[in-house]
Amino acid sequence: MDPTQHKIYHDGGFHSRTFLNTYFANKPGMAFEEEFLKRFMEELHYFFKFANIKGGTLIDISIGPIIYHLYSACEYFKEIILLRFNEHCIIELQKWLHDRTGAFDWTHTLSFITEKEGSSAQLEEKDLRLKDTVKHVLKGYVDRENIIDPLELPPADCLLVINVLDVISRDKDDFIRNLKKITKLLKPGGQLLLYGVLNATYYTVGEHTFHILNYDENFIRKAVEGEGYVIKHCHVRPRTSESDLTDFKTIIFISACKN
Template identity: 50%
Template sequence: MMDSTTHKVYHVHGFDSRQHLEHYFSDKPDMVFEEDFLKFIIFNLRQIFTDGHINGDILVDISLGCFIHHLYSASEFFRNIIVLKVKNRCIMELKRWVDERTGAFYWGHTSMLLQEKEENSDQLGEKEGKVRSVIQHVVKYDLEKENMTDPLVLPPADCVISVWLLDTISKDQDDYIKNLRKISRLLNPGGHLILIGSLNATYFSVGKDKFHAFTYNEDFVRKALVGEGFIIDYCKVKERTAVSDIIDYKAVIIIAAHKEK
């Protein structure tokens, strides 16, 4: 295995956004992450939003890459979604899909998964259309700034969802907690935070490049959230089923919490 000190860092180096989508989220026959990265995320978020009564005006999404399937259920419960991206390439890839431009990544297989679960597969395409309609802004951010979206000041969010971002931008435990604190500042008092990550990973690959992943377990992320004043409402862990050497996680975690007022 490549030494971790030689791994690239997502928010510094960036990656080929389309390659990332093709590797981990496509409908190709050799895409082995459907159970772990598509179904697990889509179905658990459906349960979190429907059972947890999480809703409101503004949801902020600050996640790795430019996937959209984690926003299907959220789009039913929030009037506006603001998406934050650290790299221009991700912004362009996402806007291509939002604007339905030629060459946009195909997400139909993921919306079909949810619609089949809800037994309304005759409404194919409506999930994607709903997400497009509520994405109001796609904004670039800088983690080093006090206001990460400076000069734009975001309104406080009722919910923040972050998928794999803390895993990839954090060097160690202290850095993870510092970044968690930054993301938490985007929330209203009493707001909800949903984190999705990979447990006990050390790297992930995009093309020929390997990228750093912070290694942590369920106990650590639970303690980190409680330490930052969150009350945990939901937590599910799925042991890895995918057979592939392009990423070395052991499990996927999804955890929802709300901030004490």
Template identity: 50%
Template structure:
């Protein structure tokens, strides 16, 4: 298929079914082939980065693509308040269903159980669920063209920002990536920490019958981009792809931890 025909996550919201997306890439179904890449990798990297780095603070802002929240289970132990920023209305509805324990909400119990197992408290996953739900104080919708994202949330810059997949989906090219990264970094205070999860060398992913665009890059590009915008890289790790599926074509999962240099 011609790449120009791929749809855009933030422009074709009506074609991006959030529940199908979750069931395809994040479910606890034993036949779900993306478990190691999409569920275990983000959970484990975030857990170890926070624990080993002794990274704490008052506010974490998560500005990610999709209605996934599993990468934040460890964060609720280190940050008092979590604000989620999302571009997609369906995505926000899925998150609110989960947070409010509503009928038909997507179950993240498998991810919560994995985190508590890492913490040596395998029988406390339900308490972990409640703690994360309580820590999330706002779910904010934003437009990717919004220049001043801080105006949307009306709070001081965050101690930590987490970007999960968003830049992969909304960026057309390298210049676009740099522009969006700079805009997002305005949410982060000097000395604050940034975590990023991305997919290396991807060009598309599939939701139902629809193919969606992904910006193609590798870890070298991202490291250079971070340095250019004033970030000190603390950790960069790529896990070669484990899943076997024709639904997407990335070849590895990328995790970066960085610190925003003081003025």
């Protein structure tokens, strides 16, 4: 597989609904159901519960139009802002947020997290709580120094960044530049919660193969610390699923405080 032929997430060809149906749908044979859904939701549920991560505003900067990871976050923040670099993802998120016809069905993830929280009879209330907490869905621009230009936002208490730096960054220097840009959205003393995949080169959406930046744990630790963060927690878990949809080897989660 020639990496020079891989498409870039924000440059076109990324179909948000195909992405959701491939990696997050509630149907038999989902290759990464345990890794991308259940274990991921469990990790964030327990982390928010026990790590005292809370505040006024959380900015979520994630790959695709995913929202299932925010069912836990909405219990600890007064408002959530969704920032995406892909226009199709924004359209998909708006469908979900406003209960429009054809919106992706996240009920399976909602059921899972409410059961973890011991409130499985309150699915509708949980869904409404998250939607009430989401105040804005914004378009991000990779090529601008202020990634939400011409808008300005008050610095957030927390940034939740899921795999998006891996797919918008063409090389390691680009990764560091993009990390620096998103760091400007976070207040001093704020928390960065960062997920990435290690030793990966591609992921597949429909008939298209997309770029993932190949890096290791040492690189991402140095990159985060180099932007003035103090790493409080770092966890690496190996891949357990077999699938040729993507070639990542491990998943890394970093919690860091901005000096």
